[in-house]
Amino acid sequence: MGTTDGGAFKRMLKRLTSDVDTLDADDLSSDAEKSGAQRASDCVCGDEVEVLGRLRSVEFCPQDAAASLEAELFDGSEGVTLIWLGRRRIPGIEPGRTMRVRGRLAVRDGRKVLYNPYYEICQAQ
Numbered sequence: 448m449g450t451t452d453g454g455a456f457k458r459m460l461k462r463l464t465s466d467v468d469t470l471d472a473d474d475l476s477s478d479a480e481k482s483g484a485q486r487a488s489d490c491v492c493g494d495e496v497e498v499l500g501r502l503r504s505v506e507f508c509p510q511d512a513a514a515s516l517e518a519e520l521f522d523g524s525e526g527v528t529l530i531w532l533g534r535r536r537i538p539g540i541e542p543g544r545t546m547r548v549r550g551r552l553a554v555r556d557g558r559k560v561l562y563n564p565y566y567e568i569c570q571a572q
Contacts, residue, residue, distance in 0.1 A: 488524035497549045528560045545569040
């Protein structure tokens with residue numbers, strides 16, 4: 448009778464049965480794809496990359512250590528560690544913020560890292 452594949456029903460069923468973290472990751476991935484940003488999982492060491500995601504964590508360095516600020520940006524596919532050298536704090540850089548970052552990707556201790564990335568804090572959607 449019909450040639451419908453049940454696509455709308457399957458999407459609704461998936462949204463009802465998936466956990467919140469999976470749904471959030473899917474939403475972040477689709478937002479990044481729509482904006483033209485690269486997926487963190489597709490980026491390789493040495494590439495100039497642009498990633499859109501949400502800050503999961505921000506670590507302030509102690510006063511007696513070398514000044515640096517570390518944050519983890521998650522785009523729905525993988526996390527990227529952002530490190531600003533010479534800074535202890537940057538206004539607006541806090542967990543839950545959506546950001547677009549750009550820089551040359553490095554790998555440190557098996558993690559993808561952007562040092563002193565250019566960044567743009569995006570409006571919540």
